Amino acid sequence: MSIDLSQFFDVFFEESFEGLDAMESELLNLEPGKEDQETINTIFRAAHSIKGGSGTFGFTAVSDFTHVLETLLDQIRNGQRQLVAEHVNLLLKAVDCLRAMLTALQAQEEPERQEANELKQRFEAILNGENSTDAPEQAISEPEEQADLPITFQIDFKPLPYLFKTGNEPLYMIAELSELGELETQALHDEVPKLKQLNAEDCYLYWRFFLTTTRGESAIREIFEWVEDDAEITIVQCGGLFEEPVEQVEPSDTPQSVPAEAEVPVQTPASSKTVQENKKETVPAKDARKNTDPSTTSIRVGIDKVDSLINMVGELVITQAMLSQIGEQEITESSIAALQEGLAQLAHNTRDLQENVMRIRMLPISFVFSRFPRLVRDISQKLNKQVELKLIGEQTELDKTVMEKLSDPMVHLVRNSLDHGLETPEERIAQGKDPVGTVTLNAFHQGGNIVIEIMDDGKGLDTEKIRNKAIQNGLIQEQDELTVDEINELIFMPGFSTADNVSEISGRGVGMDVVRKNIQALNGSVEVSSEAGVGSTFTIRLPLTLAILDGQLVQVADHTYIIPLISIVESLQIDIAKVSNVGKGLQVLRLRDEYIPILRLYDIFNHKGAREELDKTLLVVVENDNYKVGILVDDLLAQQQVVIKSLEANYQRVDGISGATILGDGTVSLIIDISGLIKLSGLRRPGSSELLVDLKADEGIPA
């Protein structure tokens, strides 16, 4: 019988990763001393299925490793061992290790064994040695399993009648048992009915084995692993080799009536069912799924989303039928009216359909948030800080592609909050604060954007130090008067990213420019607000999707470009009286209290035939990075939603262009990347309102 198991690999990996995520989040919920049975059951169950699955697929490295983990969990579950913090730490490490092993296996590589072996040894050390608590179960706990002295176990194995239908065969198990050591088998047949009532497909026999083995209890359990839900199994140790097996149980007794202290039920069907149900409920609800694994390209979509799509396609088909009916009629005035109505309906349907298709890519942000409890736990332990993590708005939905790119900047910000923002418990007590610091992650929708706030109640940014550092780095001048917000903005400047600055500046700094760059690459923005002694808040604003944007079509000569609507502050006709020349070839427009540099699109993009006279053109004022520039265009055309296509896919990166789209008439139009355009123009920003001009010195701009 050869079945190609590889077809089930994907499912196995997916389920295993889910299991690991569930284990991780449940482990984080565990508090030694206050552990809740359900939680431990969930963790045990997850480990158990990973072990079972990996065993089935021949991933012995994984199943061997999971085995020790499972043994420990089982002992905790059965109350044989007290859960201590060390166990949780070790189990979390084991989860990481398993994840790495499975990831390697998924990529069809050989998993790294060394870490697993080390961890396994530590588990075995725990299982073998020290503090296996509480007397009664002592006799049958693991240490003795490791001993070389043979032990006799009494095993009662009573399959439920339907055992055969689940594809299991007791004979194989007996054969396997006999391999473990000296086996004495009693088949008990008192439940076999009269021939007339006998159903050949049911199992009526049950067995009592006396097995003398050096292999320990877990080896026995492993044999019965696949039938433990379908049978009553009792494994009792009955002393040394030379003792007579103690007759403890009347043959007709069910295992439940065996005196409790003398037995350890491996798993009664009842308890296992609750665990299974528990797992089914918790896992999908928490949506604990890997989102960092690049090899996963599938997404899970709620059936409600699919249903609404099907509905909408139905509507669309009806509209289409209606329109084609009109098309067959003779053209009259009334049919034109009907046609227009039909087209309006079509537009409505298309729009709905589009929105709903986009929603398929939307996933709750808990996919990103779920990694933070672990991160915060690890970092706070390392830093000796006490931290409470609050997650708000976990169900807020966000496009999958945005989500994937969001997690790195967020990790950075959270790490910074823990490292630089929060004080040590002593410092906090000294300031009259709760020794436990709080980091809050909050996500919500605002307009077409998602806003994510990372708040801490730490000491806030040290503006004086930041200012000094900025002066030292030449980012600002000694005499510059900056507001607190402007100073805080400085941490996003590249000059603050060198490692030396970090320890000196108590505020944030490491690679914040990279954080900002990454977020800007997603057409988003990041801001900081901070109050000394109260805490800081980083606010990330992102478009909900990267696939579609609202664009303003503009014309330059005979070229059409798209400026993202979100960047546009206003569009205006230029009042020449307010334009002045600054330096060589740069013009600025005084607009209310600001000076807006004028970027001539045709010049930057080398287009001929555009209007050059300022009074015949229009200025689109855009804001990027809290910095405004005006883009000179010939004309404004329509505003419309555009579907973003990659130019890079078949060509290469083009400076000043973020992508392309296809307009209604089928032509390609390019989308302007504002920050790229500013860079291309040679305009630079110094940290204040002053402008530095570094235009192509020899060319100059025709006035």
Add this chain to the structure above:
Amino acid sequence: MTERINLNQQLVLDTETDEKQFLTFMMDEEEYGIDILAVQEIRGWEPVTVIPNSPPFVKGAMNLRGTIVPIIDLRQRFGITHIGYGPLTVVIVVSVTLKEQTKLMGIVVDAVSDVYSISEEKAKDVPDFQDSDNAQFVHGLVNVGEKMVVLLNLKKVLDLHDKSCAKSNGG
């Protein structure tokens, strides 16, 4: 014209010989050949969207059923005088793998000519004309009947990171 083989016959023959099929096209009276398996489709010329600050031989981007495809003028890429585009101007859309990325690109040529089946062994190495920038684009030369066909190295032709296109001066 004895070398010309019916396309359908050739498909059968192809499995038995080491011959490869080449699509040839005309450019400035010369016949050039490219591996037919790289050819996605052949289209007429239509106006394209100019990509700012791109090399002059990059004419722009075209919409190919939802995909943005850059269009390259092969004459200009080879430094042959640019002629205007007319109704007979042809765009051959090819797919090439550059740096492990498969890209779709269009090349503008004067006219499509023929399909030949050529044993690669017959292709002669390019004579040593190191003076010419274009030597790098040529995979080999082959005689088909009386004619000579220049087999192109598409990867080189379409690798725009090449130094020869570093200077940018767009339209």
